[in-house]
Amino acid sequence: xxxSTPYANLDRxxxxxxxxxxxxxxxxxxxxxxxxFEDTTADLLEQGIPPATAQxxxxxxxxxPQAVARGFNGVHHSPHHYLxxxxxxxxxxxxxxxxxxxxxxxxxxxxxIFYAADHALTTLLTFYVVLVMGRLVVGHHAAKKIVLGxxxxxxxxxxxxxxxxxTWATVPTLLKASNGAEGLGFLLRDGGILASSAGLVVLxxxxxxxxxxxxxGLAIAVIIEGMAPLLYLITLYLDGRNFLYFFxxxxxxxxxxxxxxxxxxxxxxxxxxxxxxxxx
Amino acid sequence: xxxxxNLPLLILHVLSTGPRHxxxxxKDIKQGSEGVLRASEGTLYPILHDLExxxxxxxxxxxxxxxxxxxxxxxxxxxxxxxxxxxxxxxFSHAVNLLLGGAS
Numbered sequence: 001x002x003x004s005t006p007y008a009n010l011d012r013x014x015x016x017x018x019x020x021x022x023x024x025x026x027x028x029x030x031x032x033x034x035x036x037f038e039d040t041t042a043d044l045l046e047q048g049i050p051p052a053t054a055q056x057x058x059x060x061x062x063x064x065p066q067a068v069a070r071g072f073n074g075v076h077h078s079p080h081h082y083l084x085x086x087x088x089x090x091x092x093x094x095x096x097x098x099x100x101x102x103x104x105x106x107x108x109x110x111x112x113i114f115y116a117a118d119h120a121l122t123t124l125l126t127f128y129v130v131l132v133m134g135r136l137v138v139g140h141h142a143a144k145k146i147v148l149g150x151x152x153x154x155x156x157x158x159x160x161x162x163x164x165x166x167t168w169a170t171v172p173t174l175l176k177a178s179n180g181a182e183g184l185g186f187l188l189r190d191g192g193i194l195a196s197s198a199g200l201v202v203l204x205x206x207x208x209x210x211x212x213x214x215x216x217g218l219a220i221a222v223i224i225e226g227m228a229p230l231l232y233l234i235t236l237y238l239d240g241r242n243f244l245y246f247f248x249x250x251x252x253x254x255x256x257x258x259x260x261x262x263x264x265x266x267x268x269x270x271x272x273x274x275x276x277x278x279x280x
Numbered sequence: 281x282x283x284x285x286n287l288p289l290l291i292l293h294v295l296s297t298g299p300r301h302x303x304x305x306x307k308d309i310k311q312g313s314e315g316v317l318r319a320s321e322g323t324l325y326p327i328l329h330d331l332e333x334x335x336x337x338x339x340x341x342x343x344x345x346x347x348x349x350x351x352x353x354x355x356x357x358x359x360x361x362x363x364x365x366x367x368x369x370x371x372f373s374h375a376v377n378l379l380l381g382g383a384s
Contacts, residue, residue, distance in 0.1 A: 017322060032302060032325060032350050039303040040321075063320020071326025075333060 005034050009059055016065035020073045029072065037062060082269035085132040088125045089262035095122045119162060123155040129261065130200070143203040150196025157188025193229050200226030221261050228252055287327055288336075289369065292354060292362040295337060299353035301344060302328060328352060336361050 005011055014030050021029060037058050044054035062068075095118070130147055164181045204223035232249045287309075294300065294308045306324050331337045336358035342351045354362070 028350070029325070029329075033322060035301070035347065035349055036303045036306075036321065036325075061320075062322040065322065067320060068322040068326060071323050072329070075326050075330045 005030075007037070007055060007059075009055070010034065010037055013059060013062060013065050017062075017068040018072065019069045021069075021076050025076050029076075033062070033068075080269075081132045082265045085129050086262045086265035086269065088129050089258045089265065092122065092125050092129070093258045093262075095125070113163070119158040120155060123151055123158065127151050127155075130196075132265070143199050143206065147196045147199035147203060150192045150194070150199055153188045153192030154196060155192070157185050157190070157192055160185035161189060190233060193233055197226045197228075197230040197233070201230070218261070224252070225261075286369075287324070288331055289362070289365045291324075291327065291331060292336060292358055293366070295352060295354040296359065296362055299340075299342075299351050301342075301349040301351045305352070331358070 005014070014033060017033065018026050018029055040058035040061055041051075041054045044057055045051065049057070127148065130151065160181060164185060200222050204219045204221075204226060206219075228249045290309050290312075291305055294305050294312070300308070302324055305328075306321055328337070332339055332352070335355060337352045338355050339350055339352050341348055343349070344351070
């Protein structure tokens with residue numbers, strides 16, 4: 001969108017201030033802010049201030065573009081992503097109860113490729129949900145990259161373990177891996193969980209002081225969503241495979257968080273559809 | 281003194297005296313507050329859009345000074361919200377004044 005105003009510095013400022021805003025709103029927001037800038041400049045010119053200085057001051061008065069972008073990102077969202085993310089959450093819920101497997105392979109003979117694909121689907125869905133949650137958060141780019149990188153590592157690691165190792169039987173952790181491939185698999189899977197979970201907690205904590213109560217609620221959900229796998233990983237390495245911890249954390253994650261996040265997305269989708277067409 | 285947090289209330293108050301576009305809203309707030317308010321001006325707009333999404337104000341387009349502008353006016357629910365928040369603020373500041381022993 002650069003080059004849309006006759007003022008190069010303002011254009012740069014507007015680019016930063018509208019970063020992450022849905023395409024359909026960008027033009028009208030740029031026009032509104034440009035009008036404000038021009039009004040400020042006009043007032044300063046009336047006071048006898050030379051044009052170049054007036055423009056400089058008008059731009060400075062607009063303030064920090066990142067703060068403005070953060071504000072807009074808390075308010076303007078692409079509606080369809082919310083609906084899809086809500087559905088992704090519900091699908092993840094089903095995945096956690098192994099419902100797709102029970103439906104597709106009722107006798108339980110999946111084969112390693114099936115489980116690899118299943119894990120991959122779950123991680124990709126989580127990936128997408130996290131991406132959409134990330135749209136509510138401006139900045140914290142490093143934390144977001146770590147979360148997504150961690151999920152990717154988790155995906156690759158789990159795939160390796162499903163195809164090569166035997167995770168359900170005797171070898172739950174890296175410390176007891178029997179060969180290089182298993183070791184790599186564990187490293188990627190558990191390292192990935194560590195990174196993505198820690199990243200989620202950092203992200204959530206970063207968003208907590210948000211203006212928007214919806215963003216605040218999502219931040220708390222994100223923090224808990226990050227802590228659950230972290231705690232599970234810690235108990236796994238310290239205490240071995242303990243089904244009680246596993247089920248407790250699964251219950252926490254599945255029955256409370258996924259529906260909660262799903263609801264937040266649904267409400268966001270519904271409210272964003274009420275924009276009057278001519279002003280959207 | 282959380283001025284930034286009360287910007288929505290001040291916006292609703294300004295709009296209760298008539299519709300305006302963003303620049304004039306800010307000017308009125310600054311003049312009314314005797315220059316105490318000095319927020320980074322760009323951040324006014326996310327707040328305006330948020331108020332609009334919550335249905336407290338509505339936007340319309342109007343030609344002002346020869347240019348087409350986005351103007352805002354208070355809605356009915358905005359009026360109710362303004363009354364509610366104003367009453368709350370008055371109760372709060374009255375209580376603080378009592379505690380500090382100053383004149384209101």
